[in-house]
Structure formats: C-alpha cells, structure tokens
Amino acid sequence: MKPLDDENFDDSHVVVSGAAADTQESISRQIGDIHRAYAAERAAGGPEATQPRLDFAPYRSSILRHPTKDLHHVDPETIELFSPAFGHRDVHELEADLTIQHNGEPMGERIKVTGRVLDGQGRPVRNQLVEIWQANSAGRYIHKRDQHPAPLDPNFTGVGRTLTTDDGWYEFTTIKPGPYPWKNHTNAWRPAHIHFSLFGTDFTQRMITQMYFPGDPLFGLDPIYQSITDQNARDRLVATYDHNVTTHEWATGYRWDIVLTGSNRTWMEEEDTDQ
C-alpha cells in the first residue's frame, strides 16, 4: 500500500455535470427500461448476458468511459496465455485477516468469507493472487476524498490479500462492510460489498468484481449492480450465508465461489495431448 497522499488517491465523487439532479425514480426507470429490453431479447432467443453492460447510462460516470466500438475478437497469443506468478514472497499469510492489522479489534460484525476460484472448465485456479478492499462497518473507506460523514475505524484499513490453495480455495477474515452513499444521483446508496481482484492461469481471465451480501434491500436501486442485466448473472455476485463457515463464538461465515472465463492455454494443452 502506498501512503495516502495527493499522488495516489482519486476523486471519488466527481459526477457528470447535471447528473446530481437525477432522482432515484428516474434512475430506476432507466434501469427498468434496459432490463425489459434485455428480457425481450432473451425471450426472442438472444444470448445470456453474463457480464455487465459497458454502456450503462444509469451509472453516470460510464457515459464517457465506455468504448463505443465492438470489442475486437482475437485469439490470445503467448503472453496472454500465461498469468504472472505470485508466491509467498509476495503475500504474507496474515494479510488474509483484515481484523489484525492494527493494535485493537475493528468495530463491526466479524465475518469469514471463503470460496473457490475456478476456471470456466470448473478446474481450481491454484496458488493465484486474490486481493480485496472494502469500506468499514460504517460504510467509510480509508480514502482522503471519501467524504461520507461516517466514522473511520483506527483499527480497520480494509485491504487484504491471499493466495489460493492447491484446490483453489481462498479465505478472508474481515468485518462486514456497511452500505455507503455516492453521488451518482440524489440519495444514491451502494449495497454493502467487498471489491475482489483475481487472476487466472491466463491473463485473459483477469477479473475485478464486487461481492455482495444476501438479501440486500439496495440491490434493485443500484446502477452498478444492475448494469448486469441478467438476474442469474447478478445472483453470481451474491455470497451465501453458510453456517458451516460460521465459527463458534467468533465469526459468521459466507461462501462465495468465483468462476473465471475459460482458460485458452489449458484447452490448447489438452488438444496437444489428444494428438
């Protein structure tokens, strides 16, 4: 982590001019229109949209930040068929516990979050880097320009890292993050979430996403979550409460598995062995 200074924090609350006047009703109506159009395409035999729309105007900041031309489809070449290697030189095992980074216990609900990282063929992604970052229990990030008037917690930074096991498992101990307001529109609130960063066996599988908690009442209102137009796909970002992960008199437990896109390298290796 770099120290917090003017060089490395970013402006969290810049909005496209005029956007602040949008009401939740207006944003929700736009989301509903896009979702209905998608449902009609699906009913007519269109493909399942497993990823968010890049062009999703209800998230105001996306308007000038989405490519307008189609992604160019290409076969990955050598370097793209590999991922960087990470090891215990890079990540200390204590970095997977976000509750022990300071002198005292952070405030809030202690949780465990665990699951497997798999590729599109269902195979575990082994010994690969998983990074997370999140708000504290009050919905506040350690970030100079996070101006939400909720308390910072001197015992919680909200950054963790780990390496997956040989079976693709990761596990973090942390604090359940709070929801927080943002300036997309009037009275805009993000559902509670943990940001995840993942690598696969191929660089093409690189993923940045957000994990959510079951039953969040803010799901329907959030243009970031709703930029995924397909309900099944949206559900894939929601962890499951798992009492087998919950530990006696210590922490409640959540299970969340992550599936990356298919590995082209291992496909090719399999083709090679078939020959």
Add this chain to the structure above:
Amino acid sequence: MKPATPGQTVGPFFGYALPYDKDSELVSRAHPGAVRLHGTVYDGAGNPIPDALLEIWQPDDTGRVVQRSGSLVRDGYTFTGWGREAVDNEGHYTFTTLNPGATEAGRAPFIAVVVLARGLMNKLHTRVYLPEDAAALAADPLLAALPEDRRRTLVATREANGDLLWDVRLQGDDETVFLSFPGA
C-alpha cells in the same frame, strides 16, 4: 463451460488498496535496458481520467515468458513481467520496464494491457506493440485485421530519448482497440 462470474467496476476507492511500492517498476531505472512506457488515459470528451488503473504483462527482452514470483515485493533484480500503475491526477501513467522481445521469431513484440477505471463497468484488454519491426507489424494477425486508423491505436511511439509513448482513449474517434478472447 460454467458461466463466468460477472466483473464490476474497480470503483473510485482502489487507490489505497491496489497500488504498492514499486508497482510500476518492472526494472529499476538504473537497469541498462530500462525503458519508460508512458501516456495518458482519456475519456470520450478528450479529458484525462484521473482514476484509472493500468496493468501490463509482457515477456522479457528475449521474448521469454517469465513465471517468477516477486511482483508485489520487488527485489530490484528479478524481472517478473507484470506491473500495475494508478494514473496521476492528470491521467498520466509511467511504467519502467524492458522492451518486450518477440515470443516467436518474426512475431511483433507487444505488451498485454488491462485497463480499469471508475465509471468503466468491466476490465478492458488491449495490447501495445513496439513500433520498430515494420515487417512483423504488417504480418501481425490482429493488426492486419484492423483498418489503419484503428491499428495505430495499438502501436506505441518511440520518442527521441527511447521512451515509449502510448495513450489510451476509452471512447471517441481515436478510441483504442479493446479485445475480447474465446471463452469470455
């Protein structure tokens, strides 16, 4: 195939979490082969984006794909091939790296790039090619499939001092070519 988990925007608050010491220094500036790869990330109005994050992944200067740990805790000697850089308040990024070599004889050397930003819903993949080997560039399957005005968005400019200059435009007439891959 299992459907992939959806991506989501990196959001505004990665600045205290993803950057780390020497993240963009794949080699030290004192390395005899050190080259600066730099440029600016722009939005559709031509304004720099102050909250984007780039990652690069590349072979070494001989074209070898490196599989060594140590990207997050750099020892100053091990070339790992991977780096990360959050742009500054003017949307500018700088990596210190090596010129990538061709991974096969006659192929055009390039660096794989992932672009992330607040307001960008999902990661974007692209490539930045070295400008020198005209024959290899002309024969490159990706570049050959693109019209000239699109093709040049993927080729860096070699500056007089040896630096590589390469800008990213998320939208607009000079929009960078972004890639999708099989299985995605």
